[in-house]
Amino acid sequence: MSEDKETPGRRRERLRREELKRNPTGNMNDAFNRAETGNLADLVGSLGWKGTGILILIIIIGFIVASIYLK
Template sequence: MSSDNETPEERRERLRQEEWKNNNPGGVFNDATNRTSNGSLVDLVGGLGWKGTGILILVLIVGFIIYAVFFR
């Protein structure tokens, strides 16, 4: 697929993969180990899209407000 026909999401993923290939192998292994145990915000946001990300942020804000009102 040429870069002219790439969606922004595909381009981000391609650039991320290229960056991983150019990095220090030990650092990449450490990042991969941490990412598998914790997840990645980039992967989460990339999978959700902008609407899902907005809803996630809204839920976090509302959850924090509810926590602040009832448990403080």
């Protein structure tokens, strides 16, 4: 068996990464749609580190605002 051959799983992953690089805004929409089904790993993977940081900040700010108004 040749080591140059790409397995189907590796090929799918490579194509997915290439699509993420080509279309970041569409992938953010896909990530949020995937989040509705409960797959957090795909959400974070699609957003990247900047998007994940923004998401965490929004969650923290939401908790702060909720704690202030619900006292």
